[in-house]
Amino acid sequence: MKERLRRAAGPPGSVRHSLTLLGCLVVAAEVLLALTDGLVAAATGLALITVVALGVARYVGGAGAQDSGYRKSVRLLGGRAPALGEWPRVVRKALGPEGALHFHSTLRPQLQRLFAARLAERHGVLLRKSPDRARAIVGPDLWRWIDPTTGPPQPAIPEAVLRALLDRLETL
Secondary structure, three states, X not given: OHHHHHHHXXXXXXXXXXXXXXXXXXXXXXXXXXXXXXXXXXXXXXXHHHHHHHHHHHHHOOHHHXXXXXXXXXXXXXXXXXXXXXXXXXXXXXXXXXXXXXXXXXXXXXXXXXXXXXXXXXXXXXXXXXXXXXXXXXOHHHHHHHOOOOOOOOOOOOHHHHHHHHHHHHHO
């Protein structure tokens, strides 16, 4: 009989074993409450145990994924979220006389972040961890401009390439 109970509970340290022990502890606590303090205390204890169990089950089940920031946010991009409000200035400077410097320092990293976010969100592909899959989705011609492992093919980005990159970003 003991052996059958041990097999049903699972190996020590497993989730099943832990839940079995926790269940036995809860039943013992309820019996002690009923014997010492009566039916009202046992009912109150059962209500409290039920509320805690539902809260834990909800948390473990992942229902708290959109929980108003109680959990740490997923660090998908590694930096601040790309904002589109400053894009006219960023594009103007990248296509201007000092475009190579601005493209390298500002526009290219922002394009990489935007593509990383879109690839992760829509395709489940991480830009830096799966560059071959990302290249296949983005396209080899445009990938050269945002490839995080190498530099761009030219120091400054032509306007036609920037338009193609932004069009591709929209279609992803």
